[in-house]
Amino acid sequence: MKSLVCVSKTPDTTSKISFTNDQSALDTGNIQFIMNPYDEWYALVRALELQEAQGGSVTLINVGPAANDAIIRKGLAIGAEKAIRIEADPQSALFVAKQIAGHAKAENYDIIFLGKETIDYNGSEVGGMIAELLDLPFISYASHLEMNGNTATIHRDIEGGTEVVEVETPFVVSAAKGLAEQRIPNMRGIMMAKSKPLQVIQQAEAGDLAVAVHFEAPPPKKAVTLVDPENMEELVRLLHEEAKVI
Amino acid sequence: MATPHNAEINRKAKEDRFQGHDYYNIDELLNEDHLLARDAVRTWVKQEVSPIIEDYANRAECPTHLFKGLAEIGAFGPSLPAEYGGGGMDEIAYGVIMQELERGDSGIRSMASVQGSLVMYPIYRFGSEEQKRKYLPKLGAGEFIGCFGLTEPDHGSNPAGMVTNVKDDGDAYILNGAKMWITNSPVADIAVVWARDEEGKIRGLIVEKDFKGFSAPEIHGKWSLRASITGELVFEDVRVPKANVLPEVASMRGPLSCLSKARYGIAWGAIGAAMDCYDSALRYSLERTQFGKPIGQFQLTQKKLAEMITEITKAQLLAWRLGTLANQGKATPGQISMAKRNNVNMALEIAREARQIHGGMGITNEYPIMRHMMNLETVLTYEGTHDIHLLITGHDVTGLDAFK
Numbered sequence: 001m002k003s004l005v006c007v008s009k010t011p012d013t014t015s016k017i018s019f020t021n022d023q024s025a026l027d028t029g030n031i032q033f034i035m036n037p038y039d040e041w042y043a044l045v046r047a048l049e050l051q052e053a054q055g056g057s058v059t060l061i062n063v064g065p066a067a068n069d070a071i072i073r074k075g076l077a078i079g080a081e082k083a084i085r086i087e088a089d090p091q092s093a094l095f096v097a098k099q100i101a102g103h104a105k106a107e108n109y110d111i112i113f114l115g116k117e118t119i120d121y122n123g124s125e126v127g128g129m130i131a132e133l134l135d136l137p138f139i140s141y142a143s144h145l146e147m148n149g150n151t152a153t154i155h156r157d158i159e160g161g162t163e164v165v166e167v168e169t170p171f172v173v174s175a176a177k178g179l180a181e182q183r184i185p186n187m188r189g190i191m192m193a194k195s196k197p198l199q200v201i202q203q204a205e206a207g208d209l210a211v212a213v214h215f216e217a218p219p220p221k222k223a224v225t226l227v228d229p230e231n232m233e234e235l236v237r238l239l240h241e242e243a244k245v246i
Numbered sequence: 247m248a249t250p251h252n253a254e255i256n257r258k259a260k261e262d263r264f265q266g267h268d269y270y271n272i273d274e275l276l277n278e279d280h281l282l283a284r285d286a287v288r289t290w291v292k293q294e295v296s297p298i299i300e301d302y303a304n305r306a307e308c309p310t311h312l313f314k315g316l317a318e319i320g321a322f323g324p325s326l327p328a329e330y331g332g333g334g335m336d337e338i339a340y341g342v343i344m345q346e347l348e349r350g351d352s353g354i355r356s357m358a359s360v361q362g363s364l365v366m367y368p369i370y371r372f373g374s375e376e377q378k379r380k381y382l383p384k385l386g387a388g389e390f391i392g393c394f395g396l397t398e399p400d401h402g403s404n405p406a407g408m409v410t411n412v413k414d415d416g417d418a419y420i421l422n423g424a425k426m427w428i429t430n431s432p433v434a435d436i437a438v439v440w441a442r443d444e445e446g447k448i449r450g451l452i453v454e455k456d457f458k459g460f461s462a463p464e465i466h467g468k469w470s471l472r473a474s475i476t477g478e479l480v481f482e483d484v485r486v487p488k489a490n491v492l493p494e495v496a497s498m499r500g501p502l503s504c505l506s507k508a509r510y511g512i513a514w515g516a517i518g519a520a521m522d523c524y525d526s527a528l529r530y531s532l533e534r535t536q537f538g539k540p541i542g543q544f545q546l547t548q549k550k551l552a553e554m555i556t557e558i559t560k561a562q563l564l565a566w567r568l569g570t571l572a573n574q575g576k577a578t579p580g581q582i583s584m585a586k587r588n589n590v591n592m593a594l595e596i597a598r599e600a601r602q603i604h605g606g607m608g609i610t611n612e613y614p615i616m617r618h619m620m621n622l623e624t625v626l627t628y629e630g631t632h633d634i635h636l637l638i639t640g641h642d643v644t645g646l647d648a649f650k
């Protein structure tokens with residue numbers, strides 16, 4: 001299988017999120033960035049497993065600035081053989097999808113993998129857009145994927161159950177928990193990653209249809225109020241007068 | 247900030263919520279390999295070590311299954327060349343790996359220090375090509391476990407006084423004597439043993455576990471490094487083929503150069519243990535309330551925390567500078583002694599202060615503090631005691647030997 005794995009960067013879940021003074025952008029000053037876990041743990045690892053089982057190649061792609069190279073190197077250390085970074089400061093999912101589709105069009109990948117969402121904005125948009133731009137089938141939330149010749153059998157997580165679909169390559173698939181198991185890069189992989197190609201290409205012309213103009217943090221959580229189990233009247237009063245839910 | 251209920255904190259204690267601390271942006275002095283290596287080992291420790299370590303330490307059992315995992319991640323001899331089973335990395339990468347392992351547990355770091363610096367390194371540095379090809383790949387892959395026998399029952403700080411000896415017997419040496427306090431010995435496949443020959447020279451020998459007359463009984467009852475296995479090495483007329491003698495060294499320079507390598511790793515490792523204690527204490531001080539306030543708001547708690555992060559930062563700079571010198575091949579044994587001594591003592595003091603911040607909870611295995619504190623008592627003593635390293639520095643600056 002010739003696979004392309006889209007990887008994005010996202011703030012580490014323990015980062016404290018704050019915005020620039022005019023509330024128009026994320027303040028990246030003190031944020032630790034990581035590779036999006038759905039891309040790293042599931043999409044990339046399943047692509048590598050297919051390559052190990054039946055040959056082919058695994059290429060990483062990221063749309064972003066040079067600072068993202070550290071994340072891309074980690075993907076190479078885990079085992080991808082080469083990587084492409086499209087030099088850009090992406091502002092929307094559509095922009096990212098257009099860049100990736102622009103590259104993928106000429107490359108005839110069998111499978112384009114990505115995570116089911118990036119854990120920053122949780123948009124889940126890029127995969128569907130890439131598929132649409134390339135006129136390919138899109139299978140989202142895949143928790144299991146087996147290949148038989150050119151046919152893939154994919155389990156999709158759906159509300160309350162699983163949907164099993166069959167699809168022929170080429171296709172776009174977004175990875176959910178269960179698709180593979182996280183691989184930790186080892187020291188040899190880290191050293192090998194240094195000599196693997198990371199090609200930087202210029203962005204294609206692509207406008208944003210929507211731009212974020214303002215952010216607001218959620219109001220801080222209030223302390224827990226403990227109510228004596230004997231004092232049901234007080235509980236009812238609080239739910240009625242303060243929480244206003246009954 | 248809303249403070250969670252105190253019961254909530256105790257429930258959450260067991261999950262490993264460790265975060266690194268970098269008050270002086272020392273990460274900017276590290277390169278991409280170092281950061282990748284550190285994060286990889288940190289992730290590995292959170293997955294493989296943290297969930298089991300309290301239990302193994304409690305039962306005083308060595309999690310020997312981790313040898314394979316340590317090998318897979320590349321923690322054995324990371325700075326040895328890849329063709330001999332190492333990782334081909336630099337000394338700072340080796341340092342950050344040791345830091346992260348010891349963040350998990352000093353015993354786990356010891357497993358890796360012994361295998362990489364005290365077993366693979368002497369074979370790589372002083373071994374024949376045949377010995378390197380025979381042992382190093384297996385040691386690097388964790389298929390063989392190694393141990394290092396220098397200390398004897400009557401010769402600890404003064405290893406040059408050793409009485410373990412070899413006598414020439416044609417194509418072999420006959421080895422007699424005993425070694426004490428040997429990390430990994432009861433589970434080891436091979437032992438690198440230092441012994442005196444008939445000319446009085448110190449020789450290194452590779453002793454395989456099934457050589458006749460060789461046994462390695464376990465030492466029980468340790469209150470420290472409980473997740474690491476320690477034993478003796480007993481040699482009764484053991485025939486060691488001459489092909490198993492390390493050809494390239496015949497003096498104390500052999501074992502001492504190994505110790506330099508391992509002590510260097512300990513200087514980094516201790517930072518990991520200190521950071522884990524500080525991290526836990528900082529979090530606890532913000533979550534635990536007394537007198538209606540988080541305890542971190544009291545000046546006495548802040549003094550402890552502020553001094554901890556100051557000492558950690560100094561230790562990080564010392565280790566980083568030592569690593570830079572080591573990469574240039576310029577780190578002297580005296581410089582390594584200074585960093586080992588300072589950083590281990592720093593970690594032990596931080597463990598003691600962190601224990602206080604955790605109050606009563608700090609004495610239980612709900613938190614890693616007592617385990618680190620007890621472990622660090624060994625780390626303070628092995629690889630040259632705290633006082634012996636002081637004498638090394640004293641010797642270095644005065645030119646006068648205060649050992650004898």
Ligand SMILES: Cc1cc2nc3c(=O)[nH]c(=O)nc-3n(C[C@H](O)[C@H](O)[C@H](O)COP(=O)(O)OP(=O)(O)OC[C@H]3O[C@@H](n4cnc5c(N)ncnc54)[C@H](O)[C@@H]3O)c2cc1C
Binds near residue numbers: 395403
């Ligand atoms: C858990 C554990 C694992 C170990 N693993 C290994 C291993 O894998 N391989 C190995 O070879 N060894 C190992 N050791 C041994 C360790 O290196 C020794 O314990 C250490 O070198 C101290 O030797 P000793 O215990 O004989 O103490 P001693 O040398 O008897 O020291 C006792 C005290 O006297 C002090 N002292 C000694 N001489 C002087 C002096 N000249 N001036 C001032 N003070 C002095 C010391 O500082 C110390 O405080 C291990 C030890 C432990 C506890």
